[in-house]
Amino acid sequence: AQTVTQSQPEMSVQEAETVTLSCTYDTSESNYYLFWYKQPPSRQMILVIRQEAYKQQNATENRFSVNFQKAAKSFSLKISDSQLGDTAMYFCASAFGNEKLTFGTGTRLTIIP
Amino acid sequence: DTGVSQNPRHKITKRGQNVTFRCDPISEHNRLYWYRQTLGQGPEFLTYFQNEAQLEKSRLLSDRFSAERPKGSFSTLEIQRTEQGDSAMYLCASSLPRSGGGTDTQYFGPGTRLTVL
Secondary structure, three states, X not given: OOEEEOOOOEEEEEOOOOEXXXXXXXXXXXXXXXXXXXXXXXXXXXXXXXEEOOOOOOOEEOOEXXXXXXXXXXXXXXXXXXXXXXXXXXXXXXXXXXXXXXXXXXXXXXXXX | OOOOEEEXXXXXXOOOOOEXXXXXXXXXXXXXXXXXXXXXXXXEEEEEEEOOEEEEEOOOOOOOEEEEOOOOOOEEEEEOOOOHHXXXXXXXXXXXXXXXXXXXXXXXXXXXXXXXX
């Protein structure tokens, strides 16, 4: 079975600091895609960043970047210069060779002013 | 607003009643997904459509659940004889297959929160 694991239920960081959220996954598939989604309080889930497993280069979107370690099956999200608007639940997810997303249990991130 | 919309946003019902939720995807998206999210958990896949065809159903989707997408546009998810364990957020997402293949990005709606008393 394919699984996604997030081992940090909650994290907090001071505004403007850098924070890293961890995610590991398990699959026997060779072709898969990894995602980080953000779910602000009482708001809908939005895509933060995506990574194709066949690409060696780590994806970057402005202040958000990933550290994709394929051999270790690790996919962490780094948020630089954190802002109050980054406060949200963050879900790591993967599509393992098919269309449905498999999600982790999430990390609740709080940015402290 | 051209995002994914879901109605109603909240539904409270008594155990044993039937409920129906609607999802309107982004207009050009031909794939539509349903997920269920319980408190403190990540969303779990229920089913998905490509146009009007239902291509996959999760084992989570018991016989009391049925989903349709009759004209390949909006979709409905019906739960018959609701149980307290059905209380959850029901999320809809849509996507457009990427040219050249590969997994497309799913865009989520705001969800319908169901409470079964």
